[in-house]
Each structure stands twice: as structure tokens, then as C-alpha cells.
Amino acid sequence: MPDIRPSTGQQPKRAGNTARRLAKEEPALKGTFVSVLLLAAFIAITWIGVFILFAARN
Amino acid sequence: MHLHRLEKIWLTIGIGMLAVFLLVLGTMAFSMGTTTPSQHHHTIDPSEVSTTAPFDKPGLTKAGDKHFEAVMVAYAFGYEPQTLEVPAGSTVDFKVTSSDVVHGFSIVGTNVNIMVVPGEVSQISHTFDKPGEYLILCNEYCGTGHEYMKTTIVVK
Amino acid sequence: MKQTFDRGDGKLVLAHVIFAFAALLIGGIAGMLQGMVRSGMVTLPANIGYYELLTAHGVLMALIFTTYFIIGFLYSGVSNTLGGRLYPLTRKLGWLGYLTMSVGTIIGVVVILLGKATVLYTFYAPMKASPWFYIALALVVIGSWLSGFGIFHQYSRWRAENQGKLSPLFAFMSVVTMLMWQIATIGVAIEVVVQLIPWSFGWVDTINVVLSRTLFWYFGHPLVYFWLLPAYICWYVVIPKIIGGRIFSDSLARLSFILFLLFSIPVGFHHQLMEPGISGFWKFLQVVLTFMVIVPSLMTAFSMFATFEMNGRAKGAKGLFGWLKVLPWKDVRFFAPFMGMLVFIPAGAGGIINASNQMNAVVHNTLWVTGHFHLTVATSVALTFFGIIYWLIPTVTGRVLTPKMNKLGIIQTLIWCVGMLFMSGSMHTVGLMGDPRRTAYTTYDDHPDAVLWMPYHVAMAIGGMILFVGVILIVYNMFALMRAPKGETEYPIGQVSEESEPTPRFLERWGIWLGLAVALILFAYTIPLIDMLNNTVNSPGYVTW
Numbered sequence: 001m002p003d004i005r006p007s008t009g010q011q012p013k014r015a016g017n018t019a020r021r022l023a024k025e026e027p028a029l030k031g032t033f034v035s036v037l038l039l040a041a042f043i044a045i046t047w048i049g050v051f052i053l054f055a056a057r058n
Numbered sequence: 059m060h061l062h063r064l065e066k067i068w069l070t071i072g073i074g075m076l077a078v079f080l081l082v083l084g085t086m087a088f089s090m091g092t093t094t095p096s097q098h099h100h101t102i103d104p105s106e107v108s109t110t111a112p113f114d115k116p117g118l119t120k121a122g123d124k125h126f127e128a129v130m131v132a133y134a135f136g137y138e139p140q141t142l143e144v145p146a147g148s149t150v151d152f153k154v155t156s157s158d159v160v161h162g163f164s165i166v167g168t169n170v171n172i173m174v175v176p177g178e179v180s181q182i183s184h185t186f187d188k189p190g191e192y193l194i195l196c197n198e199y200c201g202t203g204h205e206y207m208k209t210t211i212v213v214k
Numbered sequence: 215m216k217q218t219f220d221r222g223d224g225k226l227v228l229a230h231v232i233f234a235f236a237a238l239l240i241g242g243i244a245g246m247l248q249g250m251v252r253s254g255m256v257t258l259p260a261n262i263g264y265y266e267l268l269t270a271h272g273v274l275m276a277l278i279f280t281t282y283f284i285i286g287f288l289y290s291g292v293s294n295t296l297g298g299r300l301y302p303l304t305r306k307l308g309w310l311g312y313l314t315m316s317v318g319t320i321i322g323v324v325v326i327l328l329g330k331a332t333v334l335y336t337f338y339a340p341m342k343a344s345p346w347f348y349i350a351l352a353l354v355v356i357g358s359w360l361s362g363f364g365i366f367h368q369y370s371r372w373r374a375e376n377q378g379k380l381s382p383l384f385a386f387m388s389v390v391t392m393l394m395w396q397i398a399t400i401g402v403a404i405e406v407v408v409q410l411i412p413w414s415f416g417w418v419d420t421i422n423v424v425l426s427r428t429l430f431w432y433f434g435h436p437l438v439y440f441w442l443l444p445a446y447i448c449w450y451v452v453i454p455k456i457i458g459g460r461i462f463s464d465s466l467a468r469l470s471f472i473l474f475l476l477f478s479i480p481v482g483f484h485h486q487l488m489e490p491g492i493s494g495f496w497k498f499l500q501v502v503l504t505f506m507v508i509v510p511s512l513m514t515a516f517s518m519f520a521t522f523e524m525n526g527r528a529k530g531a532k533g534l535f536g537w538l539k540v541l542p543w544k545d546v547r548f549f550a551p552f553m554g555m556l557v558f559i560p561a562g563a564g565g566i567i568n569a570s571n572q573m574n575a576v577v578h579n580t581l582w583v584t585g586h587f588h589l590t591v592a593t594s595v596a597l598t599f600f601g602i603i604y605w606l607i608p609t610v611t612g613r614v615l616t617p618k619m620n621k622l623g624i625i626q627t628l629i630w631c632v633g634m635l636f637m638s639g640s641m642h643t644v645g646l647m648g649d650p651r652r653t654a655y656t657t658y659d660d661h662p663d664a665v666l667w668m669p670y671h672v673a674m675a676i677g678g679m680i681l682f683v684g685v686i687l688i689v690y691n692m693f694a695l696m697r698a699p700k701g702e703t704e705y706p707i708g709q710v711s712e713e714s715e716p717t718p719r720f721l722e723r724w725g726i727w728l729g730l731a732v733a734l735i736l737f738a739y740t741i742p743l744i745d746m747l748n749n750t751v752n753s754p755g756y757v758t759w
Binding site: 026027029030032033036037040043044047051054057058 | 062063064065067068071072075079082092167168169
């Protein structure tokens, strides 16, 4: 069963310093970057798909 | 304001993609003529459609070799003229207005998909290469009989 | 120490939420019936028309459910973050707004059910509804203004009492949402009060149709951002707290909202790309501005993923996507809004296609568009709102969410997603084949193209029935939450990540942003409006239903 009581936000956050070590000043956001690139790819594919339909019907 | 390095790259890619879309659309619209319909602003008194030329005689007229002009009136719930027929490969310049409320004018399977607004004359051209019976329908809600509002254009 | 939500404020919030879900229930019944009629499964009794149902569905879902929920939600957050209770004047304005909107809603629903206003929720002239329909709409808009003034009052008084302090993110975002709403509704208010009401009463004979459509869409596009921004507030401010993480960046969150304020209004022409009376140049210019408003959503996508990833890494998640595993999938307060975010990916992609100038010809007024906004407002926004009630109702009524309710919430979310997959998926597909939206059952005299659409209509109807089960369950859940065990639930407000930088103060210089917003609107609209006022022939009104 999940803990559905709201967390207090006070518990220790940074379990490890992995993030710190990867980039001194900035958090590691490689997963985020890949995710948004996938999003861009999805947008591009759907747009090009409808564009082709538009061109074919002209 | 600080942006994460990867967010800077992401926004550059994202905005770049949108800019490419706009560039393609803008080039097609302003130098290739593939643009939004009704580029000329023609007005008409919507109460006098049946007595205003050319809408007093809706119909198909030959404008050249495989080139036609279709003058049409949209009304609740149909189109005048009721039959249209052109040979395959013809270019048809549609001029459409409404004698009552706002209507749609969409030819299924083509990019002809325009709004017909009372007081305005909508224009669009299309070249019909493939023979067949094309369905023209109203895709803007116009009243109780909206779903019956249709006609066809036969391409032979 | 936990802060108790002010009970008096709680009543105001709850009144809005209950009204919203009542509208959802009635609108949901209309929606399911429409699906069944269009697919040819049932024929309505002669005294109920398909288009009356469609008008009721659109008005109740798109205008009433959303507006009531949004105002209730914003008031709750403003009360919580700006001093812990509403100032007396704010609360008064909140109730006054609620009453005004409710009078308007009731008049409107009665007029629609009497068949005097079967003009759909876009009420395009020269279809002429009963003047009472327009008066009802005006009351809803005026009521929402009063509520908006309440939020402005709370914010400015809090700032006066807390000089030099940065305003809470939730409050800042609420102010942006309501400012945008005020600016946008001016358009529809002018259309309704100056054009439609005098014409509908017969005091003037004719109406400038092109102008009325332009005023409507000046309001119509920011309307969709009025739905979206409160969902974004939940995503930016509440979700980080629920997953046990931090807000990625306060300043970027504020910047994205400022960009919405600037660019969500001068873009209405992208709904009018296929119509006469507006030059191609101005259409394209507003298309470019429409593309600008995509940028804050790109920023939001990055911020959301970053919040999830940083939270995951703090909890020891490894690998490129390890952070996905540590998200609280079994917590409906996260799961429902998360599914909303996920759906916003195809929803947003579809929106970019819709706004793509001449490419709009492929999708304009087809079922694709209906499918599109059933992803945006009816899934991304609605699921986020549904997810909110699982903590909002317990918070404002002094109760706690039980594991059983949580589970029902997860089930409800899944039902909604499956129903929408069927319904919106088939709408998108069949729309690309040219199937018109807002049309009752017809085969167009068995035209071969139209016959091909029929299987999709059946899939839409099945999706609609699944969604109706989802409506019943969410309404049940709302009432069950009001009877949940007593206890204290904290209002979930996220804290900003330690790694993010302090927020620059110019983001709260409202004079600059309002000035820029007005300048952009004048730039995008002045010349086309002058043309419309000078070169249009007015039309008489018609009752075609």
C-alpha cells in the first residue's frame, strides 16, 4: 500500500552525492534531456505526417 | 535568470523545430501560392444574394481549357447549384457565399475546407485529377438539418 | 506544525467544486447520448434534439465545469499561501462571483433545455438565440470577474503587508491566470453586450458577423489557456510535494506563466484560418504568435521531467530512466495528473498541427478537432482536476484520504484513459478522413466516403460509454471524499529546489507585463479590426433550429 499521507517535506533529501559528482554546479538531467528529445521527435513525426497528407491532397 | 545547460540545448532544438515548421508554411504561403483560402476580400449584402451577380445565377461556367468557375450559394440546408460535373484534370475556382447563417464547404479527400460567412464571398481553387463523385458537405453547425446539408461534384 | 485550512474558506471552495461536478454529471449524460445518436445506436425522442444535447454538453463541460473548478482551486491555494485565510473582501467577492455565475448558469441551462438557444457553446451569429441565453453568459463572465477581483485583492493586500517578500508561486500563477482571463473575456463581453444582446432583443436589425467571430476567438483561444494554466499550477507547485521532491526552478515557472500571459491572447485568428474577411498576412502573423505560446509548454515539459529526475536521483535512482521507477504510481494524487501530463504530449502535437496556417485545411471542423480538445481539456486538464480533489476535499473539510478511495481514484483514472483512447483516438483518425464535427447521425445518402466513417462512430460511442462510467465514478468519489474519516490533511505546496537560483524581481513588475500584453494584442488585431469595421456588410439574424 502506498503512503498516501502527504510527506512532510522534511525528510533528508539527498541520499547520495552522485548528482553532485556528475556535474559540479548543475544537477544531472540526462534522463530529462532524452525525454524531451523523444517528445520533440513525436511532435516532428506527427506534424510531418499531416504535412504529407496535406501535400498529397493539394 | 539561470538556465540549465541541457535546458538551453532543449529550447534551442524545440524553438528551432517550430521555426522550421513556420519557414516551410511561410514559404509555401507567400511564394508558392499554397495558402489559406479567401485571399481577396469580397463583400456582398447577405439579404440580397439572390439578386446580386454572379450569385443570382449560381452554376458552373467554363473559364478556359479545363478551367471552370463554380459560383455557389450555401443555405440552410443545401447548396446551389445542386449538381456539378467537370472532366478529370480540371481546375475549379469556387466562389461561395451564404444566404443565411454561417456554413462550411468541405470537399472530402481534398484540401477544400472553407467557411462560408454571410456578407462575405469565400474563394478557393482546386484541381481534380482523379475521377469520382466527390462529397461536398457543410462542416459548420447551421441548424436542425445540418447533417443533411451536402452536394456532390462529379469528376469524369 | 500543520496548518489547518480555514473552514469558512473551505465552504467557498467546496461550493465551487460541488457545482463543477454537478455540471460534469449533466454534461456527461448529454455527451454519452450524443455518442450513441451519432453512431446510429439510438434515436432520441422527438422532443430532444441532438444539437440541444450538444449545446448543453459544450456549455456545461467547457464553460461551467472548468470555470467553477478553477475558481474553487485558485481560491483554495490563494487562501493557503497568502496568509492562511481569505481577507473578508476576498471572501465576499468569491461568494458574490459564485452567486452571479450560478444565476447565469441556471438561466442558461433552462433556456438551452427549452430549445431557445440551440446555438452550441460557440453561439456563432447570425444564428440568433434567446436574449436570455446571452444574458446568462454575461452573468457567468461577470461572476468570474468578481472572483478574479477577489484574487487580485488578496494578492495586493498580502504584498502590502509583506513588503519585500517574494509572493508564493501558487499565488503568482493564480494572478497570471486571472489577469489573462480578464483581458481575454473583454472580447466576448463586447461581443455579447454590444452586439448580441441588443440584436437578439430586436433593438438593432443586423449584426457584423465577421467582427463577432473575431471577438469570440479573441476570447476563445485564451479560454483554453484559462483551462490549462490551473492544471500547470498543480503540475508545477503541487506535484513536486506529492512525489516528495522539490520544484525544479521557481523563476522558470514564473517566466513560463508570463509568456502565457503575453502570447496566449493575440492568437485567435488561428481558429479563423479557413474563413473570409481576414487577410492571409494577418492570419500568418497570428500563427507565428501562436507558435510563440508553444515555448512555455516546452519549458514546462523540461521542468516536469527535471522535477521527476532530480527527485529520483535524490532517492538513489540510477540509469537514464531509473527515476521513473521511484515515482508514486499507486498514489492517485500523482497518478491522475501524471496521466494528464502524458496525454498532453499528443494533445500538444495535435495543437501545433491545428495552428499550422494552410495545413489547418486538413483538420478544420473535422472530428480531429473534437478529438484534440478531448485530449487537452477533457483529459490533460480534467484528469489533473480529478487528481486534485483527492487532497483538496480532505484538506478543506478536515478529512483524510483513505486507501480505498485512493484505489477507486486509480481505477477512475484508468477508466478515463481507456475511454478517451477509444473516443479521441477514433475522432482523430476519422477526422483526417474528413468526417465533420458537430453533426448528427447521417450517411450523406450512403456516400462511400461517409460509409467508411461509421465503424469509427461506433468506437467513439463505446469510448463515450466508458467515459460515462468514469463520470459516475468521479462524482461518487467526490461525495465519498466529503464523508471520509475526520483528520488533518496538509495542503501540498512544493518547496523550491536548493539548487535553483533566487527569483528575479522583475517577474512581478506587472506594469511591464500588462503593457507588453496589450501592445501585442494591439499589434495583432488593430489593422484587421479596422478593416472589419469598415468593409463588412451586416447580416440579419436567423433561427434555424
